[in-house]
Amino acid sequence: MKLQEMLNIKYPLIQGGMAHIATGKFAAAVSNSGGLGVIGSGGFTAKELRDEIETCLKLTDKPFGINILLLHREIEEISDIVCEYGIKILTTGAGNPGKYIDKWKAHNIKIFPVISSKALAIRMEKLGVDGVIAEGQEAGGHIGELGTIVLVNEVANSLSIPVIAAGGIASGKQLLAVEALGAVGAQIGTCLLPAIECPIHDDYKEKIINAKSSQVTVIGRINGLPVRLLKNEMTRKYIECEKNGAELQELEQMTLGALRRAVKDGDMINGSIMCGQVVGEVNLRRKLVDILDGIYSEYLNAKEKLCAKQN
Incomplete structure (x- = not known):
């Protein structure tokens, strides 16, 4: 299943749930630009997360998700909050979501853990998640040991659920490369940092x-x-x-x-x-819509050229 169809988004691009950066306003802007905006719970209290969700709901009618840090000190309340607000998409990190899977599934929430190894990906599939985000060590922030190409290939060959690639992806050519490995889309972060709408200093x-x-x-x-x-x-x-x-x-x-x-x-x-x-490929301040459209347009052009070479 294409990621666009699965999540009802224009581009197969998910915004990373970057702590202190992935606010409700920013997530709404990403969703309004065709990707999947994600509010990051890292850096927010449970009460603040409520406020960010409220902000996002006021600014977009498009799908958006929440990134849940499972080691968050208020994880139980945050788990309740996403159910209360009817959030339909979660990405998770910093822990095992197994304890919450049944509850979230009962609220029709799609769950995408961020993983850094094939073994962890297999465990997540057995728990009943909807897909995994295979994040290679090229990514920013907390990382694992395997590179994106090796990790995505191993995970995609081992699972029957969708695999989303992350780490070192900022262009359409890179999106095409991970698709060739079996990914249905990509999670991106670094390439969004210079966006006009991005709230960083x-x-x-x-x-x-x-x-x-x-x-x-x-x-x-x-x-x-x-x-x-x-x-x-x-x-x-x-x-x-x-x-x-x-x-x-x-x-x-x-x-x-x-x-x-x-x-x-x-x-x-x-x-x-x-x-x-x-980061070396990210050198312009642009609107989010131009960044996302640019990645997807380059992806389509690169795919067309590659197919033409084979004929």
Whole structure:
């Protein structure tokens, strides 16, 4: 089944549920532009999430979803909220959604866990989810170990439910590539950061627009919590502390509130400037509708050219 038909959207593109970025207003703008907007529960209290949902409902009549962090301290209330508001699409991360599957299914909610391995994908299918988002380590933020090409191929070959690719996708050619691996669409994030409608600080947008892919690094590998982001003074100090055997508590203090500082305050020195490896291809401020339409138009053109070469 095509993702557009499954979710009733124009383009097979899902917006990542980026903490502090994926607000109700932003999700509505993505949905109004033809993709699936997603409100990220990370960074919001349960009460604040209610407000974001209310905002989204006022701004769009198109489908939108919620990204649920299963380690959220108010997860039980958040689970109730999505049912109360009749949310029909959930993406999940940071935990196992098994405890909530039956409840969400009883409310006709489609569930798409973000996974980073074939084994986890198989477990999710057995739980009865509607599809999985296979996120490769090229992605921004918290990452796994496998690259997108390897992961998507393994997962698509192992499941009978739809697979959505994520990590390193910002163009139509990349969308076509993951389709060839068996994906029905893509979750995107980094390429949306410079969007006019994106609520991040202008200094964050400028960093993204001017960044090269070689300026992206990963912190947290040593403690098993890898995060991909742009290099700055904070990442330099963090990596130095990691090499010197710093305690986990000390490292956590260095990143506490760092994403919010980057997103809201424009702290490009000690903030966490999360983005994926594809950042080097993201160099224009555009409206969301132009970004999404551009990706899909390039995808169609690339597919046509590729098919023509085979004839």
